[in-house]
Amino acid sequence: MSENKILFSTGNLEGLAEDIGNMTNTESSKLKLQPDNADSGLAKLVLTLVELIRKLVEKQAMRRVDGGSLTEEEIERLGETLMKLELKMEELKQHFNLTDRDLNINLGPLGDLM
Amino acid sequence: MGKLIYTIIKASEEPRQLTRVLSGMHGISNAEFLEVSCEGITAVVCDIQKTGMVAGHASAMDYAGVIEKLSKDFTLLPVRFGSIMETDDDIRKMLSGNHLEIKKNLLKVEGKVEFGLKVFCDTEKLKSARNIEPGMKTKSATEAGALHNNSVYLDYVNKKLTEYRLEESVLSYVNSVIEEITDCFAGFEASGKFNKMVSPANIIDALFLIKKEMTAELISVVQDLQTRYSDLNFILTGPWPPYNFVDITIS
Numbered sequence: 167m168s169e170n171k172i173l174f175s176t177g178n179l180e181g182l183a184e185d186i187g188n189m190t191n192t193e194s195s196k197l198k199l200q201p202d203n204a205d206s207g208l209a210k211l212v213l214t215l216v217e218l219i220r221k222l223v224e225k226q227a228m229r230r231v232d233g234g235s236l237t238e239e240e241i242e243r244l245g246e247t248l249m250k251l252e253l254k255m256e257e258l259k260q261h262f263n264l265t266d267r268d269l270n271i272n273l274g275p276l277g278d279l280m
Numbered sequence: 281m282g283k284l285i286y287t288i289i290k291a292s293e294e295p296r297q298l299t300r301v302l303s304g305m306h307g308i309s310n311a312e313f314l315e316v317s318c319e320g321i322t323a324v325v326c327d328i329q330k331t332g333m334v335a336g337h338a339s340a341m342d343y344a345g346v347i348e349k350l351s352k353d354f355t356l357l358p359v360r361f362g363s364i365m366e367t368d369d370d371i372r373k374m375l376s377g378n379h380l381e382i383k384k385n386l387l388k389v390e391g392k393v394e395f396g397l398k399v400f401c402d403t404e405k406l407k408s409a410r411n412i413e414p415g416m417k418t419k420s421a422t423e424a425g426a427l428h429n430n431s432v433y434l435d436y437v438n439k440k441l442t443e444y445r446l447e448e449s450v451l452s453y454v455n456s457v458i459e460e461i462t463d464c465f466a467g468f469e470a471s472g473k474f475n476k477m478v479s480p481a482n483i484i485d486a487l488f489l490i491k492k493e494m495t496a497e498l499i500s501v502v503q504d505l506q507t508r509y510s511d512l513n514f515i516l517t518g519p520w521p522p523y524n525f526v527d528i529t530i531s
Contacts, residue, residue, distance in 0.1 A: 176506060241437055245432075245434055269312065
């Protein structure tokens, strides 16, 4: 494993180093369930899933808006719902002392969850 | 005590070759290597204290080093780090029970090695270079255009729609780069796997299984790609053992 494995690069390896660093430094994305932090550990797990679903819903909604199949009233209602969902998520993150980074699990070679 | 399996190797025409190569090597905890063979395939293993094994970075690197060294002389299937069986007989049963699958995979990787191609870019710069159509279209609108209704919710949707269009535009660009890479690699008869948007900077993470002797041509093709896409940063790594091209579910 001592030989140089980089066959070609433009000399700028900062991106690679940073990326590998992020992949191996996954402390914040680990679920640390312990007897004394069962609440926050579980909250992190649940909120990660909720945030993933919320983002999927948001993306699907934007796809429909972009497709031009909704009326102005429907878009306004959609905007209200999505905005309230985002605000509610912010409240929950603050309540459990979680950041966006905490809810973005690193899936190793597959990249980040969101 | 258990048997830590490093790799499964296609038996060489010269049976003593593997023994010779292994005699100068040591496994984790300085253990001697053993060969467990069955029907033309050999598992390279070493004894290990199951309770004493530390699944840390250093052990994983040692493990990978052994596989890599052997891959220079043999067609092999890397085994997942930490695969332990109780006895030689258990390993023989495993080899025999999965014989067809193992042979099929050995045939697939014979004479080939894995290369990694990572493509990095400044995603923010890429986004700012995109031309995004502003405004929303509605069902009732006779023509496309921005809505003028003064509503905080519509503003919110407009903001989200712009973000969505930017992401879609970047994704479409990434797909076009992948198509170009696939075209360029067509001559290599390569098996390829692509992951997109692995991180904000790493827009493509690709893996290829290519004949060993084509390394020089591969570097040249990547150089051409780099010239064509000066805003992107291509990094080619390898050759690696075929870590990502072995597809066996051990029964």
